[in-house]
Amino acid sequence: MPENPTRSFRLGVAGPVGTGKSSLIALLCSRLREELRIGVVTNDIYTDEDARFLRSAGVLEPERIRAVETGACPHTAIRDDVTMNLLAVEDLEADFDPLDLVLVESGGDNLTATFSPALVDAQIFVLDVAGGGDVARKGGPGIARADLLVVNKTDLGPYVGVDVERMRADATAARGGRPVVALSRTDEASIADLTGWLRGVLAEFRGGRHEPSDPGPMAPHFHADGTSHTHEHDHPHTHA
């Protein structure tokens, strides 16, 4: 349970490179900015490109969008040592007090990276149909246990030979019934599904009924330069 449920609701958005994380955040900001006071923290490895994209999209005042340059694998800053991100979130909350919602975008990574519950109250994992219809079946902590799985860019299904309904069913099966939204920015009903989910979880948070959960540590993995990560020390903990 959050120690202070009167602060903003912190929502992470993670997923592989190019699946549409920045676009989804822009969509949420544009649809919810009249009803919620929103801030955004972006994570890029070497640039502030995602923050610049969001600022140029004009979905929020530019000052409400902060960039964290991780200088390392994205998962380092969202799971192993969340200090840089936590400071950015807390600065935003202090500068624009009160905020209702802070969205934290992870740098694009592979299927293994998830947020620590020390940083976010809930998280969305984003896949897209262009990554292949079988991705949802491959599993991983984000796909299996993020608070919401988004199967994005469903409008591209016919062009990439992916059966969207099949992919959604596979994703739902991989998640043991946890929610899945099949999303396209061109499909208003799907956007309503996304904002409806967010309003629901925000109401739970405000009512003190939302329990942050950890999708779990990454599977051990290796990088091209031979370094490996096991993350055996990962453990759930609460945050202020």
Ligand SMILES: Nc1nc2c(ncn2[C@@H]2O[C@H](COP(=O)(O)OP(=O)(O)OP(=O)(O)O)[C@@H](O)[C@H]2O)c(=O)[nH]1
């Ligand atoms: N067809 C289609 N394209 C989309 C949709 N959403 C996003 N895109 C496109 O997908 C591409 C990647 O979107 P981004 O939002 O930059 O993806 P990202 O996950 O933030 O990318 P990284 O930060 O580089 O990991 C862009 O060209 C978007 O315009 C959608 O619903 N349909």
